[in-house]
Amino acid sequence: MTDVKTSDADRRFPCDEELRQGIELLFFAYRDFTAEPDAILAQYGFGRAHHRVIYFVGRNPGMTVSDLLGILRITKQSLSRVLGQLVGEGFITQQPGVRDRRQRLLHLTAKGVGLENLLTERQRTRFADAYRGAGTGAVEGFRTVMLGLIDAADRSRFPGRGPGGERR
Amino acid sequence: MTDVKTSDADRRFPCDEELRQGIELLFFAYRDFTAEPDAILAQYGFGRAHHRVIYFVGRNPGMTVSDLLGILRITKQSLSRVLGQLVGEGFITQQPGVRDRRQRLLHLTAKGVGLENLLTERQRTRFADAYRGAGTGAVEGFRTVMLGLIDAADRSRFPGRGPGGERR
DNA sequence: AATATATGTCAACATGACTGACGTAAAAAC
């Protein structure tokens, strides 16, 4: 295991400059990370919101509308328009849940999988390049810091390797 | 220096699961990172766009409108509305450049500094907690990966420590 | 003197978020 140990001396108070660099890294990374898919989406008459829905439904097949709302943290009215378009244009299907027939379980269609791949491909490539250039130790560090930035309640969405996330 | 060396064996191809976790880490981190300031901004009748302007003007006093447009990557018409409000309500001042009198050099007023601190404070705290919990090695890794995600043209905005960023 | 640059402005439009109100079907509780 890449178990770079973290001494107590390592856990000092970060200075203002470091913190602001973090803030800016996040801003620029997000800006550039979303730019390519946005350009593709525009050709379909879709926006970033559509990508998010397609992405998470692709990642969690059979998820409920509530699940999706919990991830996106938007209102059902906001989701409704976007999801409605995706269902209407045949990218996503809804089917009643078996245990609970009030639920509409969401799945990508073949067409939906195609678009998901097209969009996410760019983002995967961006991460693959960044990861490969950085090495696994850096990737571990990246993961640990990112988990620390995320609200504690949502850290459990990232199970697995490394103590960084679960602690605290 | 914290010079964790990165062997060639370390630079393997990341698997799909790792890449998707990266994508999701970025989504959740950005979502949670912006939530607190957004809530404060709403009380001022402002939005996230105002925060971005206040942040970068605070960080680069005397910057030009062009500089700001280059960072935000939005149109001047979009910026105009937001910047106009901030100037109109006394958070930002514009003064003609000395060398080039066409420029409007941007500065925060005392009121602007106050709001900037109020907003950015939350984000700094979030980063401080994440950094302290992770240790300096992890922070280095975070920085390296984030730089790799950012378009090469903008990496020079993050000078200094570590080889991770300048290479490539 | 002509051209390019830095900035601003008017107008129209799209996206994606919000609130509030109301409706329906199915599950859960009493």
Add this chain to the structure above:
DNA sequence: GTTTTTACGTCAGTCATGTTGACATATATT
């Protein structure tokens, strides 16, 4: 078995933030 809660949907209106396109003005540059 009736009531209540839950999951989901919908209509209507509003706001913030982005877009394009056209035009204006002052100052630098050629």
